Every structure is written in C-alpha cells, then in structure tokens.
Amino acid sequence: MSLSNAKLLELYRKMLLVRSMEETHGKLLQEGKIQLMGHFGTGQEAVAIGVTGPLRPEDILFGTHRGVGEFIGKGMTPKDIWLEYLGKKAGPCRGKGTLHLADRKLNIPGLVSSLGADFSMAVGTALASKMRRTDQVTLYYVGEGTCNQADAHPSMCMAALWKLPVVFAVCTNQFCELSYMCDHYPTDDVAPRAAGYGIPYEVVDGQDIAVTYEATERAVAHARRGQGPFLVEYKTFRMATHFTGDPGHYVNPEEREQWAARDPIDLCRKKLLEAAVITADADQKLRAEVQAEVDGAVREGFAAADPTVEDLFEDLYSGKGVL
Amino acid sequence: MARTLNFMQAINEAIAEEMRRDPSVFVLGEDVRVSPFGQTAGLVEEFGEERILNTPIAENAITGAAMGAAMNGMRPILELMFCDFSMLAMDQICNHLGQWRYITGGQYPLPLTIRTAVGAGMRMAYGHSQSLESQFIQAPGLILVEPSTPYDAKGLLKSAIRSDDPVVVFEHKKLIFGGVEGEVPEEDYTVPFGQAxxxxxxxxxxxxxxxxxxxxxxxxxxxxxxxxxxxxxxxxxxxxxxxxxxxxxxxxxxxxxxxxxxxxxxxxxxxxxxxxxxxxxxxxxxxxxxxxxxxxxxxxxxxxxxxxxxxxxxxxxxxxxxxx
Known part of the structure; x- marks a missing residue:
C-alpha cells in the first residue's frame, strides 16, 4: 500500500464528513426543517473520496446528484455546501443552484439533472485543457445508471479520438434509481464498453479507500501524461435509497447486510486502528469534531441572508440590458 | 473602404478575423473542414486541424463538448449543420446552455456561438428545411440572432463570438446558397444585439x-x-x-x-x-x-x-x- 498513514487519515476524515453531512441532511428533512430532497450516497464514501483524492486543485470535477462525497473530496466546505443547499445569497451559486453545486475556485463547473448531459461537457473541458497546453485533467464521476445515456458513447468516442485528458470514474452501486442494475444492463460490468473505443479500463473494489484512491491515481496519471482517457469502474453498494422518501422495498435485505459488513468507513477505521494511526478514543473525538463542523455549518447556513428580489434577475446574461 | 461580399464570404471572413484576433476562438462541428455549404471552407489551411475540428455526428454531445470548452477558457464556434438537427441538442441548449451562468450564480458564463442553417425552398423536404427559431425563444439565457445581409452576417457573428453569453445565429440557406451580395467594410466592425x-x-x-x-x-x-x-x-x-x-x-x-x-x-x-x-x-x-x-x-x-x-x-x- 503506497498510501501514507497521514493521507489515509485525511481521507478517513473526509469520509466521516460526507456521512455526517448526509445524515444531517436526512435528519433536517425528517424534522421538517428543510424541504430539499436528498439523493444520498451512504456506503459509497470510499468511491467519492477515492476518486477526488488524487486530483490537483486545477483539475476539473464533474460530480453526481448522489450525495456530497465528491464535492467534499474536491475541497468544498460544509459551510459553502449548506449556504448553497439552503438557497442563501452567500452560497457559491448565490443560492440559485442548491443541489446543483458549482464552485469555480475549486474547478467544479456544475451539476446537471438530465443525467449524462455533462458526459460531453467533461470531454469539452478536457479538450480545452489540451488546446490550452495545460496538464489539467478532468474527472467525470458518474453512476452506472447514467452510463446508459446515449451521450456516453460519443463522449467516450471523442475523448479517445482526440486523446483527451479525461478520466471516466464509474460508481457502480448496484442500483439505477429504483431498480437493480440487472434491469438496466445485460452485463455485470459497465467498464468493457470503454474497450469499444480503445480506452483502457479497470474494475476495482469500491469499499476500500486505498484501492479506490490508487486506481484513480493511476488513471489520472495516465491522462496527465497525455496518454488519453481512462475508465475506472468502482463496485460498491448504495445503502441509501434513490431519494429521501423512497422506502426501498425493492432492496434485497440479505445482500444489503453482506455489503454493510464491508462498510467503507468501518474498513478504513479498522486499518487505522490496526496500524495505530489513531486510537479508539481519538476516533471518537474525531467523529465528534466532524459532527460539530457540520452542525456549525448548518447553523451558519440558517442564519445567513436570503437572496432578494434584486437577485432574481441577476446572473442570467453577462451583457447588460438583454432581459 | 467597403467591398462587395456575398453572405457566405461574410461569415467566413468574420470567423477568420476573430480566430486571428483571439487564440481561444475555434470552430467545431460536423465536416467543418470541408464545409459542405462553405461557411468554414478553407479555414483549416490557415488555422490547422486543431482549431477547425471535425466532430462525430452527435449533435447533443458535440454541443456539450463545446459548452465544456467554453467552461474552461475557450470561445468555441459550434456548427449544427441544419437547424432541424439542432433539435437533437435541445437538452444541452434549452436545459443547460442558457441557464448555466444563472444557476452557477454567475460563476460560469458560456461564451459559445452556435451557427445553424434554417430555411426551406431548396427542395430538401421535411428534415432539412425547417425554420425553428421559435423553439428557442422559451429558453432563458440565450441570445438569438438572424442576419439577412452580408453586413449583418459578419457584424452579428463577430458580436456573437466576442460575447460572454451563448448566442445562436440562424443562417438562411437561400442567403448562403443564393449568393446575396452586399457592401461590407474592410475595417473591423460589429453589429450590436437588440438593434433592429x-x-x-x-x-x-x-x-x-x-x-x-x-x-x-x-x-x-x-x-x-x-x-x-x-x-x-x-x-x-x-x-x-x-x-x-x-x-x-x-x-x-x-x-x-x-x-x-x-x-x-x-x-x-x-x-x-x-x-x-x-x-x-x-x-x-x-x-x-x-x-x-x-x-x-x-x-x-x-x-x-x-x-x-x-x-x-x-x-x-x-x-x-x-x-x-
């Protein structure tokens, strides 16, 4: 394992932060304090944090609607996320994006709802990186459900054709919205589709943060060296249902239990305890600290100023007088 | 000094001049190197294949790719050969392109120009002839222009390329093929948006x-x-x-x-x-x-x-x- 203990601890903290963010979101919804629907990524934290871990600040990330993992991974703070989620003027998107997070200072261009529309956008940002002679990489994080969108194909085709610095990171969490992957796919894996375009690929365990991180690191290095796109498929299990309010009757409980036994946060903690990087006490302290950070962000978010009627018509056009 | 140019020459000249002026401007689209109508013909010789980029036949995806390039420092000129085909890209254009700047709170303007050909009368039947401008007017955040003279074709296209907002330019096939001519100044000029x-x-x-x-x-x-x-x-x-x-x-x-x-x-x-x-x-x-x-x-x-x-x-x- 090439990951240093310090790096592993850093990734562990981020995974804790992701879970705490989403649990807090769920709690606020249950308490009726917010209406913002959530699509949580519980159980997938090692993928979201593993795919963003090896990215540089100048690298570009397209994330998914499922949870906040990759946004935390790329450096968004709980405070900025909650300001945006609560639709506040001080949010990175001035409260206009809410779940559609974008943060230019972190090179996160935005999040679409018509899934897969951003597949080709990621090819475009990578095209610009190449034309501008930078060594910037774009990471396109996507679920297996979205990989059935038609645009997946010309996007992979263009990425390979033009040898672009883009990594397709496919999080296969066994579910496509409210049904099992086997209702959507005639195959077990998505990744071999890449071979049709001559794109190298790898299929890896999505529960072990060291595995997800290192696989991504290899793929990103490949793209950064100018060798073109790479696809990694991470196998995980969505412990959350599709959206808050989906009771998930379609989920096989036995299978869920089997995957729960390999919870990515538990696996990482076990490693850290065994390697004496942290003690049980330090772990408790860390968890409390993370929860306090999230609670503080929520408090600050609620206290922040709402946008006003003047903001309603702002930001549409750069040029004046069009509206 | 003004010369007489036809509609197609005016478009071609606008693109060439803006590409000389600004290295972030580039052209992409289906067959833009050969250019079946001629608007981008010959540009590949001056600007090379990287900046005159032939794409696969995939309107929605090439529109998304152009948008991505616009998010990352470029000013693409995308050709959607026939306006009928632009309907394949309506998810990108109506759901995302015009709205991106707003929904990101002004963080990501998209300086993208889309050129597309409208117009019937060329005996091309139902799939290559429609004038679908009104399909675009419901989408917020777009600028829509339709020149009818070589002067306006060049001036509006230059404004589009220089604009930080996404612009769709509708070019009528009868003007392109019919060789309508008009005076066009040699010196640099633009035609502003919103002026009849x-x-x-x-x-x-x-x-x-x-x-x-x-x-x-x-x-x-x-x-x-x-x-x-x-x-x-x-x-x-x-x-x-x-x-x-x-x-x-x-x-x-x-x-x-x-x-x-x-x-x-x-x-x-x-x-x-x-x-x-x-x-x-x-x-x-x-x-x-x-x-x-x-x-x-x-x-x-x-x-x-x-x-x-x-x-x-x-x-x-x-x-x-x-x-x-």
Whole structure:
C-alpha cells in the first residue's frame, strides 16, 4: 500500500464528513426543517473520496446528484455546501443552484439533472485543457445508471479520438434509481464498453479507500501524461435509497447486510486502528469534531441572508440590458 | 473602404478575423473542414486541424463538448449543420446552455456561438428545411440572432463570438446558397444585439420581417406601392433581445402591424410580438395584428407543395390588404 498513514487519515476524515453531512441532511428533512430532497450516497464514501483524492486543485470535477462525497473530496466546505443547499445569497451559486453545486475556485463547473448531459461537457473541458497546453485533467464521476445515456458513447468516442485528458470514474452501486442494475444492463460490468473505443479500463473494489484512491491515481496519471482517457469502474453498494422518501422495498435485505459488513468507513477505521494511526478514543473525538463542523455549518447556513428580489434577475446574461 | 461580399464570404471572413484576433476562438462541428455549404471552407489551411475540428455526428454531445470548452477558457464556434438537427441538442441548449451562468450564480458564463442553417425552398423536404427559431425563444439565457445581409452576417457573428453569453445565429440557406451580395467594410466592425434596422420607410403599415422574409416583404412593398400603400419594413436582426423600441415607434406612426416569419404560426415569433402589441402597445393599434407564417404541417417534398407551404410576397400582400 503506497498510501501514507497521514493521507489515509485525511481521507478517513473526509469520509466521516460526507456521512455526517448526509445524515444531517436526512435528519433536517425528517424534522421538517428543510424541504430539499436528498439523493444520498451512504456506503459509497470510499468511491467519492477515492476518486477526488488524487486530483490537483486545477483539475476539473464533474460530480453526481448522489450525495456530497465528491464535492467534499474536491475541497468544498460544509459551510459553502449548506449556504448553497439552503438557497442563501452567500452560497457559491448565490443560492440559485442548491443541489446543483458549482464552485469555480475549486474547478467544479456544475451539476446537471438530465443525467449524462455533462458526459460531453467533461470531454469539452478536457479538450480545452489540451488546446490550452495545460496538464489539467478532468474527472467525470458518474453512476452506472447514467452510463446508459446515449451521450456516453460519443463522449467516450471523442475523448479517445482526440486523446483527451479525461478520466471516466464509474460508481457502480448496484442500483439505477429504483431498480437493480440487472434491469438496466445485460452485463455485470459497465467498464468493457470503454474497450469499444480503445480506452483502457479497470474494475476495482469500491469499499476500500486505498484501492479506490490508487486506481484513480493511476488513471489520472495516465491522462496527465497525455496518454488519453481512462475508465475506472468502482463496485460498491448504495445503502441509501434513490431519494429521501423512497422506502426501498425493492432492496434485497440479505445482500444489503453482506455489503454493510464491508462498510467503507468501518474498513478504513479498522486499518487505522490496526496500524495505530489513531486510537479508539481519538476516533471518537474525531467523529465528534466532524459532527460539530457540520452542525456549525448548518447553523451558519440558517442564519445567513436570503437572496432578494434584486437577485432574481441577476446572473442570467453577462451583457447588460438583454432581459 | 467597403467591398462587395456575398453572405457566405461574410461569415467566413468574420470567423477568420476573430480566430486571428483571439487564440481561444475555434470552430467545431460536423465536416467543418470541408464545409459542405462553405461557411468554414478553407479555414483549416490557415488555422490547422486543431482549431477547425471535425466532430462525430452527435449533435447533443458535440454541443456539450463545446459548452465544456467554453467552461474552461475557450470561445468555441459550434456548427449544427441544419437547424432541424439542432433539435437533437435541445437538452444541452434549452436545459443547460442558457441557464448555466444563472444557476452557477454567475460563476460560469458560456461564451459559445452556435451557427445553424434554417430555411426551406431548396427542395430538401421535411428534415432539412425547417425554420425553428421559435423553439428557442422559451429558453432563458440565450441570445438569438438572424442576419439577412452580408453586413449583418459578419457584424452579428463577430458580436456573437466576442460575447460572454451563448448566442445562436440562424443562417438562411437561400442567403448562403443564393449568393446575396452586399457592401461590407474592410475595417473591423460589429453589429450590436437588440438593434433592429428599418429596411424601407412607409407610413401605412409596419411589417416586421425576420431573416430572409425581409426580401419577400420588399417585393410585397413594390406591389403594394402600385395601390399607394407604403409599408415600413423592419428587420429585427436580433430575436432575443428584441428591439421593441424600433418596432413600436414604427407602429405608433402606422397603427398597423404585420409580423412575417418563415417558421410555423402556432406559438411562433409572430405570436410573441403580437402578444406584446396587444398588451403594452394596444393603444397604438388601429387594426388587428396580422401574422404571416407557415402552416402547422410538415414541409412537403413536392416542389409544388413546398411553394404553397412557404410564406411569400403574396401572403404578405394579402395580410397587408386585410388591414389597409
């Protein structure tokens, strides 16, 4: 394992932060304090944090609607996320994006709802990186459900054709919205589709943060060296249902239990305890600290100023007088 | 100094000049190197294959790719060869392109120009002939322009390329293929968005004619002049933003409004302007607003039927006579 203990601890903290963010979101919804629907990524934290871990600040990330993992991974703070989620003027998107997070200072261009529309956008940002002679990489994080969108194909085709610095990171969490992957796919894996375009690929365990991180690191290095796109498929299990309010009757409980036994946060903690990087006490302290950070962000978010009627018509056009 | 250029040369020159001026400008689209119509012909020799980029046939995905490039420091000019095909890219254009800047709180403007060919009369039947401008007017955040002269084609395209906002430029095939000529200055100039131009003055009725329909309106004006009816012809040049001031200053004078478009009637550009007239400007009207547009049927392949389908000089004359 090439990951240093310090790096592993850093990734562990981020995974804790992701879970705490989403649990807090769920709690606020249950308490009726917010209406913002959530699509949580519980159980997938090692993928979201593993795919963003090896990215540089100048690298570009397209994330998914499922949870906040990759946004935390790329450096968004709980405070900025909650300001945006609560639709506040001080949010990175001035409260206009809410779940559609974008943060230019972190090179996160935005999040679409018509899934897969951003597949080709990621090819475009990578095209610009190449034309501008930078060594910037774009990471396109996507679920297996979205990989059935038609645009997946010309996007992979263009990425390979033009040898672009883009990594397709496919999080296969066994579910496509409210049904099992086997209702959507005639195959077990998505990744071999890449071979049709001559794109190298790898299929890896999505529960072990060291595995997800290192696989991504290899793929990103490949793209950064100018060798073109790479696809990694991470196998995980969505412990959350599709959206808050989906009771998930379609989920096989036995299978869920089997995957729960390999919870990515538990696996990482076990490693850290065994390697004496942290003690049980330090772990408790860390968890409390993370929860306090999230609670503080929520408090600050609620206290922040709402946008006003003047903001309603702002930001549409750069040029004046069009509206 | 002005020279005479045709419509296609004006487009080609605008692109070449902007590419020389700004290294972040590049062209992508299907067959843009060979350029079947000719708007981007020859550019690959000067600018190379990287900046004149042939793409796969995948309208939605190449639009997304152009948007991604615009998010990351480039100013792409995307060609969607026929406006009919742009419907394949409507998720990108209507759901995302115009809205991206707003929804990211101003963080990501998208300086993207889309050029697409509209217009029937070339005997291309239903799939290569439609004028679908009105499909775009419901999408917030876009600028929509439709030049009818070489001067405007060059000046509006330059404004589009320099704009930080996404712009769709509708180019009429009859203007491209028909070789309409006009004076174009040698020195650099732009045509600003949202400025209509009065093509012909008159005091009896205001005819707002989009794009190629302006030429049909000029022909109609000659015929109507024989009966001493003088129409005023306005070429809006921009669909969004629309120069309401020029249009309704004219209506204030004439009291009569006829809107002419090659696209279809229902929910069309004429419907939008008629609604404006019936609202804010109702007191200016001395007669009911008239709309001249194509019927709500597909564009038939038969040349005889296609000619019957298209709005033209005669339908404009009839509409004017109804109110004058």
């Amino acid at each position: 131009v009065v093509r012909k003055q008159g005091q009896d009725a205001t005819v707002v004619a989009f794009g190629f329909m302006g030429y049909e309106a000029l022909n109609a004006a000659q015929e109507l002049a024989q009966d001493n009816i003088a129409i005023e012809i306005i070429d809006p040049r921009s669909i969004v933003p629309l120069d309401k001031d020029t249009i309704f200053e004219s209506v204030e004078k004439t009291g009569r409004l006829i809107i002419v478009e090659e696209g279809r009637l229902r929910g069309g550009l004429g419907a939008e302007i008629a609604a404006l007239a019936c609202g804010d400007y109702f007191s200016l009207l001395k007669a009911p607003v008239q709309r001249v547009a194509a019927p709500m049927i597909p564009i038939p392949g038969s040349p005889v039927l296609e000619d019957l389908y298209l709005p033209n000089k005669d339908s404009i004359v009839r509409a004017v006579r109804r109110v004058c």
